[in-house]
Amino acid sequence: MPEKVHTYFGALEDQSSKKAPKAIPEPTLAEDVGRKKRRNKKRKRDEPTEEAQAHPNNVPARTEERVKDLPPAVNEPITVPSVSKEPELEASLDQTSAPKQKPKARPPKSFTDTKTNFTSLREKANSLYELRKKLPIFGHADEIRQRLREQDVMLLVGETGSGKSTQIPQFLVNEFWCRPTPAKVRQEDGSEKSITVGGCIAITQPRRVAAISLARRVAEEMGTPLGSSSPASKVGYSVRFDTSTSPSTRVKFLTEGMLLQEMLHDPWLTKYSAVVVDEVHERGINVDLVAGFLRNLVSGKREGRGGVPLKVVVMSATADMESLMGFFQEGFKEQEQEQKQISNGTTNGTTNGTSNGTSNGKSSEQGSRAITACHIKGRQFPVKTIYSPEPVHDFVDAALKIIFQIHYKEPMPGDILVFLTGQETVENLENLVNEYAIGMDPSLPKILVLPLFAALPQAAQQRVFAPAPPRTRKVILATNIAETSVTVSGVRYVVDCGKAKVKQFRTRLGLDSLLVKPISKSAAIQRKGRAGREAAGQCFRLYTEKDYLALDEANTPEILRCDLTQALLNMKARGVDDIVRFPFLTRPPREALEKALLQLFNIDALQDDGGISDIGLHLAKLPLSPTLGRVLLAASENGYDCLLDVIDIISCLSVENIFLNTTSEEKKEAAETARRDLYRREGDHLTMLSTVRAYAGENVDRKVWAERHLVSHRAMQSVMDVRKQLRAQCRQSKMLPREEQNGHYPDPSPDLILQSFLAGFATNTARLVPDGSYRTIVGNQTVAIHPSSVLFGKKVEAILYNEFVFTNRSYARGVSAVQMDWVGEALAGR
DNA sequence: GAGCACTGC
Structure with a gap:
C-alpha cells in the first residue's frame, strides 16, 4: 500500500488523510541522449509508428x-x-x-x-x-x-x-x-x-x-x-x-x-x-x-x-x-x-x-x-531504514555481506542498488560478489551484477535498464550517478555506504581536490528513496544512526566548492559591476571572489576599473572556461592553422578523458602499442591534437578506429561536437574564414600552439628542480606529473598543465613541455 | 602509477 499522501498548501487548511491513488511511476529520465542528428532522424522516423502501434485502428x-x-x-x-x-x-x-481581455485582441x-x-x-x-x-x-x-x-x-x-x-x-x-x-x-x-x-x-x-x-x-x-x-x-x-x-x-x-x-x-x-x-x-x-x-x-x-x-x-x-x-x-x-x-x-x-x-x-x-x-507531498512507498549497529571500516566488505543477506532472506522480485564512491570500489565489489555467487546454493535465484558509473561505455550502462532474466536478482553497483541522474526501475533494496567523492576547489592553492567524504542527510534520504519508487522497500545504511544524525543537512552548494572565474565573468558580462552586492543565494568567501577577479584580470577579461573588457565579453559568450577561451583568442593571433589546431586540443580538454582506462596489464600493453603512433613527445596537448586529426581523418569506421586505439568513441563524439561548435563560432566572429576549408592540414607548429596555451595558463606551470621533482612557478608547490600523461616519468625543463588536482597527492594533468623563457614572457606580459 | 557527478548561443 502506498503511504498516505499528505498535502498542505501554504497556511491553508491541512488536507491530509486522503488516500493516495495507485502510484504511477514517473517516466524514467535514464534514456540515452545519443547524438543530436541521430536522434532527430530517429524521432522523425519513429513517431508515427509509435502512434500507430498505440492506436492500431487509427490510420x-x-x-x-x-x-x-x-x-x-x-x-x-x-x-x-x-x-x-x-x-x-x-x-x-x-x-x-x-x-x-478581448479574446482575440492579439491573436497569437x-x-x-x-x-x-x-x-x-x-x-x-x-x-x-x-x-x-x-x-x-x-x-x-x-x-x-x-x-x-x-x-x-x-x-x-x-x-x-x-x-x-x-x-x-x-x-x-x-x-x-x-x-x-x-x-x-x-x-x-x-x-x-x-x-x-x-x-x-x-x-x-x-x-x-x-x-x-x-x-x-x-x-x-x-x-x-x-x-x-x-x-x-x-x-x-x-x-x-x-x-x-x-x-x-x-x-x-x-x-x-x-x-x-x-x-x-x-x-x-x-x-x-x-x-x-x-x-x-x-x-x-x-x-x-x-x-x-x-x-x-x-x-x-x-x-x-x-x-x-x-x-x-x-x-x-x-x-x-x-x-x-x-x-x-x-x-x-x-x-x-x-x-x-x-x-x-x-x-x-x-x-x-x-x-x-x-x-x-x-x-x-x-x-x-x-x-x-x-x-x-510526493508519492513514495515506505522505505524501512536499517542502520549498521557498529561503525563500518571497510564498506566494500560490509556491502558484500548485506547483499547476500538480502539475497538469502528477502523474496523476489526486488533488485538491489548499492551506492559506492567510485569506479575502483565498484569494480572491487563486482569481483567479490561474482566470486561469492559461484558457491551459492543452486536452488537460490541467480545474481546478476551490473556496474554503473559515468565512465562506463554507453552500451554497458544500458544493461542496467534491461529487466532481470527469470529467477535472477539484479545487483547494481553504482556511483552517485544513480542518486539523481539515472533512475533504475525494479529496485527495492538500497545499500548506502554513506560516502561520495566530492570535488573541492582550494582557492589558496588553485587546486582541485577530489576526496571521499560523508554525504549529507538530504543525499542519504535521496539514496534511500530509490528503494521506494515502485513498492515498499528497505534501505541498509552502512553507518550508525548516530553517524547519520551527525551528517550535514544538505550538500555544500557548488558555488562554495568551485573556481568562480567563470561565474564572475558571466556576472560582469551581464553588467553586474559590484560583485560584492550581487544577490548570492550563498555568498562565497571574499578570498574566493578576489582570486577569481584576479584571474580575470590576468587573462585581460577585465579593464583596470574592474569593468568587463572586449576580450571578456567575447570570452563570456564562448562555451569554454575563461582560461580556455583566452587560449583560443591568443591562438587566433597566430594564424588560422594554429587556431584550428588549438580548437582541436581545447575540444579534448573540455570533455571527459578521451583515452580509455586500461585495467589489466595485458590491455595496457596493447594500448601502448595501439596508441604509439598518436603519442607526441611534446606532451598531452599535441597528443590530443594528433588523436583528433587521426579520428577526424578516419573515413571508414571511426568507431572501429577508436576501439583499436583504445580511445573512447563516446568522448570523441563529444569532442567533434565541441569542435564543430567552436569552429562555427570562430567563423561567425571572423576569427576563421567563412568557408570551411576541407583540405590538407599542414604540420602543426608545437611552439606556437603551446605559447597560445600560456596566454591562459601562465600560472599553471612548474619547473624541474635539482631533486628531480617539479615545483609550481607561482607558489612553489610540489607537483607530480599524472600517470595518465604521456610525459609521466619524463624530465623536462618546465611543464604547462591543464589541471592541478589532489587525490592521493598533487598531480598535474594534461601536461606539455615548455621552455622557461616562454613562461617568463607570458608572466611578464601581465 | 590513476579516473565522483553534472553543464555551455
Whole structure:
C-alpha cells in the first residue's frame, strides 16, 4: 500500500488523510541522449509508428482537412469527454480576478502543419490525462494559478513523484499573463521601441537528459508534436548541441547553462512570461546565478520588459524554503527602500506579507511583491531504514555481506542498488560478489551484477535498464550517478555506504581536490528513496544512526566548492559591476571572489576599473572556461592553422578523458602499442591534437578506429561536437574564414600552439628542480606529473598543465613541455 | 602509477 499522501498548501487548511491513488511511476529520465542528428532522424522516423502501434485502428492521417480547422496554437483545448470540469481549460476564461481581455485582441501567430497526425496525438494526450489527474499536485492547479495571478514569485516544495516538473508549466500556459504582450521600452538613445514581451514559459533543469525527456513527456500530455518536428509544436527544449523548438513553442525546457547563455543576449528574458526553476535543491553553480539574476529582474523596475511582470516559480524537492523566501524578500525590501529614498520616505504600508513563511496573498498591499509558498507531498512507498549497529571500516566488505543477506532472506522480485564512491570500489565489489555467487546454493535465484558509473561505455550502462532474466536478482553497483541522474526501475533494496567523492576547489592553492567524504542527510534520504519508487522497500545504511544524525543537512552548494572565474565573468558580462552586492543565494568567501577577479584580470577579461573588457565579453559568450577561451583568442593571433589546431586540443580538454582506462596489464600493453603512433613527445596537448586529426581523418569506421586505439568513441563524439561548435563560432566572429576549408592540414607548429596555451595558463606551470621533482612557478608547490600523461616519468625543463588536482597527492594533468623563457614572457606580459 | 557527478548561443 502506498503511504498516505499528505498535502498542505501554504497556511491553508491541512488536507491530509486522503488516500493516495495507485502510484504511477514517473517516466524514467535514464534514456540515452545519443547524438543530436541521430536522434532527430530517429524521432522523425519513429513517431508515427509509435502512434500507430498505440492506436492500431487509427490510420495515420495524411489529410489536411483535419489540420486546417485546428485552432491556433494558443488556448487550444483538449477535449476530455469523461470529465465534467477541467480546471486548466477554464483558466483563460475565468475572469473573476483577471483583467478583462478581448479574446482575440492579439491573436497569437498560428502555424500550420500538414504532416503531423494531430488526431492520434490528442488521443494519446486524452489517455494520459487520466494519469495526470492522479498526480498529487493535480488538485492544486486552481490554487497555484490563483496565487500566481496575484503574485510574481512562488516557491514550491514538491517531493519526488508529486508531478511538479510536468504539470506546473501546463497549469500556467493558458493564463492571461502568459500571453505575448505589446510593450514599449526605452532604448539607449532615449527613443522608444515597441516590442512583444512574454508568451513562453521556461523550465530549467540541471541535466540535459531531464530537459529532453520532460519536454517529450509534456508534449505528449498536451497532445502536441515535440519541438522542431512541427511548426505548430507548443513544447520544445534547448540543451547544448541540441535545440528543438518551433515558432509556436510556449513551453520550453532548458538547462540552467542554456538559460544563462540566453540571458547574455536577452538580459530581460523578453521571450518569457514565466521562468520555472526546477531542482533548486541540487544547488549547482548555475542555479545560484540564475536565482540571483531572477531576483534582480523581479524586484527591479522591469524597464527592459516595458513593465511587463515576469513570474518566477522556484521548485525544490527539499523543504529548505526559508532561505529562498528570505532571499527573494530581501530583494523586494531593498527595492522598497530605494523607492522610499526617492519619494522622500512618505510611502505607507511597507510591511511584507510573507513574514511567517507563507502568504495568504490577497491581504498584501504589495500585491505582486509578496512571495507565496506551497508544499506538495510526493508519492513514495515506505522505505524501512536499517542502520549498521557498529561503525563500518571497510564498506566494500560490509556491502558484500548485506547483499547476500538480502539475497538469502528477502523474496523476489526486488533488485538491489548499492551506492559506492567510485569506479575502483565498484569494480572491487563486482569481483567479490561474482566470486561469492559461484558457491551459492543452486536452488537460490541467480545474481546478476551490473556496474554503473559515468565512465562506463554507453552500451554497458544500458544493461542496467534491461529487466532481470527469470529467477535472477539484479545487483547494481553504482556511483552517485544513480542518486539523481539515472533512475533504475525494479529496485527495492538500497545499500548506502554513506560516502561520495566530492570535488573541492582550494582557492589558496588553485587546486582541485577530489576526496571521499560523508554525504549529507538530504543525499542519504535521496539514496534511500530509490528503494521506494515502485513498492515498499528497505534501505541498509552502512553507518550508525548516530553517524547519520551527525551528517550535514544538505550538500555544500557548488558555488562554495568551485573556481568562480567563470561565474564572475558571466556576472560582469551581464553588467553586474559590484560583485560584492550581487544577490548570492550563498555568498562565497571574499578570498574566493578576489582570486577569481584576479584571474580575470590576468587573462585581460577585465579593464583596470574592474569593468568587463572586449576580450571578456567575447570570452563570456564562448562555451569554454575563461582560461580556455583566452587560449583560443591568443591562438587566433597566430594564424588560422594554429587556431584550428588549438580548437582541436581545447575540444579534448573540455570533455571527459578521451583515452580509455586500461585495467589489466595485458590491455595496457596493447594500448601502448595501439596508441604509439598518436603519442607526441611534446606532451598531452599535441597528443590530443594528433588523436583528433587521426579520428577526424578516419573515413571508414571511426568507431572501429577508436576501439583499436583504445580511445573512447563516446568522448570523441563529444569532442567533434565541441569542435564543430567552436569552429562555427570562430567563423561567425571572423576569427576563421567563412568557408570551411576541407583540405590538407599542414604540420602543426608545437611552439606556437603551446605559447597560445600560456596566454591562459601562465600560472599553471612548474619547473624541474635539482631533486628531480617539479615545483609550481607561482607558489612553489610540489607537483607530480599524472600517470595518465604521456610525459609521466619524463624530465623536462618546465611543464604547462591543464589541471592541478589532489587525490592521493598533487598531480598535474594534461601536461606539455615548455621552455622557461616562454613562461617568463607570458608572466611578464601581465 | 590513476579516473565522483553534472553543464555551455
